[in-house]
Amino acid sequence: MKLDRFDILTAACATALLLxxxxxxxxxxxxxxxxRASAGSTPTAISDLTRARAALDAGKDKKAIDQLTKFLAANxxxxxxxxxxAKAYASQGDYATAIREYKTAVVMDPEYADLNSxxxxxxxxxxxLAHGWAPCEITLNPxxxxxxxxxxxxxxxxxxxxxxxxxx
Amino acid sequence: xxxxxxxPETESPEPEQESWLRRNxxxxxxxATGLAIGGLGVWLSFLGNPRNAGICxxxxxxxxxxxxxxxxxxxxxxVRPELIGFIxxxxxxxxxxxxxxxxxxxxxxxxxLGGGILMIGCGVFMGCPIRMALRLGAGDFTAASGxxxxxxxxxxxxxxxxxxxxxxxxxxxxxxxxxxxxxIAVGTLIAVLLKSPLLQxxxxxxxxxxxxxxxxxxxxxxxxxxxxxxxxxxTGNIGNFLVARDWRFASGVVAMLGSAVVVSLMVGSFHPxxxxxxxxxxxxxxxxxxxxxxxxxxxxIGGCPFRQVVLASQxxxxxxxxxxxxxAGAALVQTWNIGSTNVGPxxxxxxxxxxxxxxxxxxxxxxxxxxxxxxx
Numbered sequence: 001m002k003l004d005r006f007d008i009l010t011a012a013c014a015t016a017l018l019l020x021x022x023x024x025x026x027x028x029x030x031x032x033x034x035x036r037a038s039a040g041s042t043p044t045a046i047s048d049l050t051r052a053r054a055a056l057d058a059g060k061d062k063k064a065i066d067q068l069t070k071f072l073a074a075n076x077x078x079x080x081x082x083x084x085x086a087k088a089y090a091s092q093g094d095y096a097t098a099i100r101e102y103k104t105a106v107v108m109d110p111e112y113a114d115l116n117s118x119x120x121x122x123x124x125x126x127x128x129l130a131h132g133w134a135p136c137e138i139t140l141n142p143x144x145x146x147x148x149x150x151x152x153x154x155x156x157x158x159x160x161x162x163x164x165x166x167x168x
Numbered sequence: 169x170x171x172x173x174x175x176p177e178t179e180s181p182e183p184e185q186e187s188w189l190r191r192n193x194x195x196x197x198x199x200a201t202g203l204a205i206g207g208l209g210v211w212l213s214f215l216g217n218p219r220n221a222g223i224c225x226x227x228x229x230x231x232x233x234x235x236x237x238x239x240x241x242x243x244x245x246x247v248r249p250e251l252i253g254f255i256x257x258x259x260x261x262x263x264x265x266x267x268x269x270x271x272x273x274x275x276x277x278x279x280x281l282g283g284g285i286l287m288i289g290c291g292v293f294m295g296c297p298i299r300m301a302l303r304l305g306a307g308d309f310t311a312a313s314g315x316x317x318x319x320x321x322x323x324x325x326x327x328x329x330x331x332x333x334x335x336x337x338x339x340x341x342x343x344x345x346x347x348x349x350x351x352i353a354v355g356t357l358i359a360v361l362l363k364s365p366l367l368q369x370x371x372x373x374x375x376x377x378x379x380x381x382x383x384x385x386x387x388x389x390x391x392x393x394x395x396x397x398x399x400x401x402x403t404g405n406i407g408n409f410l411v412a413r414d415w416r417f418a419s420g421v422v423a424m425l426g427s428a429v430v431v432s433l434m435v436g437s438f439h440p441x442x443x444x445x446x447x448x449x450x451x452x453x454x455x456x457x458x459x460x461x462x463x464x465x466x467x468x469i470g471g472c473p474f475r476q477v478v479l480a481s482q483x484x485x486x487x488x489x490x491x492x493x494x495x496a497g498a499a500l501v502q503t504w505n506i507g508s509t510n511v512g513p514x515x516x517x518x519x520x521x522x523x524x525x526x527x528x529x530x531x532x533x534x535x536x537x538x539x540x541x542x543x544x
Contacts, residue, residue, distance in 0.1 A: 006327070006331060007533060007536075010529050010532065010533045011529075011530075011533060013526075013529055014525075014526040014527075014529040014530050014533070015526075017522045017523070017525050017526035017529070018522070018523065018526045020522050021518075021519045021522035021523045021526070024515065024518045024519050024522065025515070025519050107509075107511065110243065110373065111243070111372055111373065114243075114372050114373055116372050116373075116376050116377065117372040117373070118372075157443055157444070157450070158510050158511055160443060160444035161443075161444055161445060161446065161447075161448055161449070161510040162510050163444075164219060164444050164445060164446035164447075165218055165219040165374075165377070165446040165447070166218055166219055166220060166221060166294075166374070166446035166447020166448070166510075167218040167220075167221035167224055167227040167294075167295070167299070167374045167447050
């Protein structure tokens with residue numbers, strides 16, 4: 001069996017691809033959407049979340065943020081508290097964190113960005129994206145905090161793509 | 169033939185015109201198919217299908233796999249009428265044109281795997297080659313890296329073909345083998361019409377975004393019939409152009425892109441740029457690799473995902489193996505999170521794409537070497 005240059009090059013490429021696959025397999029990649037979970041898996045969780053919602057409705061953003069942060073420490077796989085947190089931060093004018101929380105919620109449960117879903121929160125997200133970017137630019141001084149600024153920009157771009165629809 | 173001999177050539181200009189049409193009918197038919205796919209693809213999105221995915225074989229396969237409960241993503245469950253239309257339209261055109269040939273036996277297992285790998289490549293890119301064209305047509309420039317990858321993959325595939333790669337000859341088979349896929353399509357259509365509880369259907373998500381049933385199946389029938397008559401194949405079009413350097417061979421792809429742009433402009437869905445594009449991400453390298461994988465695999469198994477569906481509908485059991493592989497692959501893309509998201513490719517997608525590409529290169533190498541051994 002006679003091997004020519006094309007054979008050797010092909011074999012080398014295949015080996016390199018397998019090695020690269022092994023490398024990718026052992027390194028961290030983009031986040032995979034976590035399994036979707038509905039809010040309140042236990043009665044305590046339901047009441048915690050209800051209290052946080054009530055605080056948010058009453059305009060007590062700080063209290064709501066505290067309660068939601070505690071809740072998420074115990075229930076990290078639930079998407080809804082992230083939506084509530086985003087609303088609370090947006091209400092406080094912290095648009096950068098609001099965008100991050102909205103993104104976390106949509107990554108965990110794409111239904112939040114689905115126009116046909118009961119969970120759709122596109123209006124809130126669009127409002128933050130429309131009114132929030134300028135304050136973000138001021139808060140995240142590009143010279144001082146470029147990485148944070150880029151992260152918010154990435155999150156905002158992700159949310160825009162999700163709201164645009166598509167087949168994924 | 170006899171009549172043509174008896175008629176003097178200069179008697180009327182009509183024979184000359186007829187001969188021009190006849191001479192050019194192949195690429196004219198391919199162009200018409202490209203126009204229909206591009207235009208109807210955008211229109212179906214306008215009527216309710218997911219944005220920039222009015223026609224997408226990989227998305228349709230993922231929807232079908234979900235409808236058959238082959239994966240657990242409740243947002244991707246629907247028997248797309250377009251897919252049934254493609255199969256039945258192509259089968260009908262093949263019967264009417266006496267081109268229905270039941271044949272097979274050319275490396276069916278490799279073709280099954282090839283079909284699965286096509287879905288992995290499409291999953292990493294976020295769409296099949298048709299969706300790539302629809303994305304580009306709607307101004308989504310993030311899909312451009314996929315186009316470059318597809319061309320590169322097709323070029324590499326043709327390099328393998330030039331060097332003796334071959335999956336083996338197909339042989340005639342009993343008629344029932346070729347009829348199986350069209351019969352499954354008829355059965356599925358009946359099940360859909362009877363609202364069978366065996367078929368799942370999304371209540372939200374892309375699976376719930378639908379064009380009206382009658383229009384969807386009508387568009388599918390038309391495109392299926394046209395594609396069967398014209399032998400439309402995106403990777404074949406690109407490959408023939410690369411080999412012959414004749415623009416007429418790329419007419420189908422150019423027409424598809426052109427009509428997608430025009431209809432997108434007409435319905436107001438043309439939004440040029442890279443931001444806020446539906447079903448896209450900015451991982452250009454992985455998009456390139458995903459479509460490259462689709463390109464090389466398509467050439468090796470004899471057609472792009474859409475062409476496999478059409479070939480299977482006109483009696484090719486080999487293509488039917490690929491289509492079943494595509495269905496299995498579509499289920500795995502969802503179950504293993506291989507498909508890219510708007511964030512970018514997933515770890516499973518990256519690994520699958522790299523391993524699949526390595527596998528395809530090894531298959532190309534092995535089957536090519538066997539060929540050279542035979543020649544020796």
